[in-house]
Amino acid sequence: QVQLQESGPGLVKPSETLSLTCTVSGGSISSSGSFWSWIRQHPGKDLEWIGNIYYTGGTDYKPSFRSRVTMSLITSLNQVSLRLTSVTAADTAVYYCAKIERIGANNWFEPWGQGALVTVSS
Amino acid sequence: DIQMTQSPSSLSASVGDRVTITCRAGQTVAGYLNWYQQKPGKAPKLLIYGASSLQSGVPARFSGSGSGTDFTLTVSSLQPEDFATYYCQQSYRTPYTFGQGTKLEL
Numbered sequence: 001q002v003q004l005q006e007s008g009p010g011l012v013k014p015s016e017t018l019s020l021t022c023t024v025s026g027g028s029i030s031s032s033g034s035f036w037s038w039i040r041q042h043p044g045k046d047l048e049w050i051g052n053i054y055y056t057g058g059t060d061y062k063p064s065f066r067s068r069v070t071m072s073l074i075t076s077l078n079q080v081s082l083r084l085t086s087v088t089a090a091d092t093a094v095y096y097c098a099k100i101e102r103i104g105a106n107n108w109f110e111p112w113g114q115g116a117l118v119t120v121s122s
Numbered sequence: 123d124i125q126m127t128q129s130p131s132s133l134s135a136s137v138g139d140r141v142t143i144t145c146r147a148g149q150t151v152a153g154y155l156n157w158y159q160q161k162p163g164k165a166p167k168l169l170i171y172g173a174s175s176l177q178s179g180v181p182a183r184f185s186g187s188g189s190g191t192d193f194t195l196t197v198s199s200l201q202p203e204d205f206a207t208y209y210c211q212q213s214y215r216t217p218y219t220f221g222q223g224t225k226l227e228l
Contacts, residue, residue, distance in 0.1 A: 037218075046220060046222050046223065047166065047209060047211070047220040047223075048220070049216075049217055049218040049219065049220070052216070060216050062216070062217040063217065096165055096166075101171075103172070105154070106153070106154055106171065106172045106213065107154075107213045108156040108168055108171040108172075108211075108213060109156070109158075109166070109168065109211070110168040110171075110177065111168075112165035112166060112167075113165065114164075114165055115165050
């Protein structure tokens with residue numbers, strides 16, 4: 001059974017880079033067909049998809065993040081990473097990693113990590 | 123982006139009630155619609171995928187229906203543990219988008 005756990009600094013200064021890792025257990029991040037996502041949730045508010053990274057290392061980012069986001073696979077540690085540059089207070093949120101399960105063209109997020117709260121403040 | 127709109131935004135109900143939450147997409151998403159349950163301080167949990175398929179381990183009192191632009195999540199008989207916030211999400215095309223959530227309150 002795949003489990004995910006996010007980790008990283010809980011406080012980031014404005015204009016700096018937010019870096020999080022998602023450690024995956026119970027399965028390999030690079031196994032064929034594995035897809036991974038980052039999703040965030042502003043406190044008490046909507047869920048927002050940030051992007052996907054595929055077992056090949058290919059990515060698909062939400063256009064509004066495209067100039068600031070990088071996702072990568074750290075296969076030696078079985079981790080998925082997220083970097084978001086030039087952060088502002090608007091990037092304060094709980095960040096979740098999730099595995100994408102698929103049947104044919106249908107896909108969904110399951111399971112999710114427990115989430116990591118990142119606050120952007122000086 | 124495909125906009126997802128849920129109604130109602132909040133709903134008061136009692137244990138044993140049958141409740142229905144609606145999700146409308148701004149354009150067709152075919153059957154690529156998922157439902158999640160979120161409790162305070164926890165990650166969302168998948169309930170329904172592909173509009174109507176029940177995720178393994180989820181009680182059968184939860185059901186989903188719909189296709190195209192209009193979808194519903196029904197809880198046939200509310201249990202105390204069902205009071206939470208529910209989100210729909212389309213996976214028809216990226217960027218994936220979520221509804222704004224429906225808070226189910228006692």
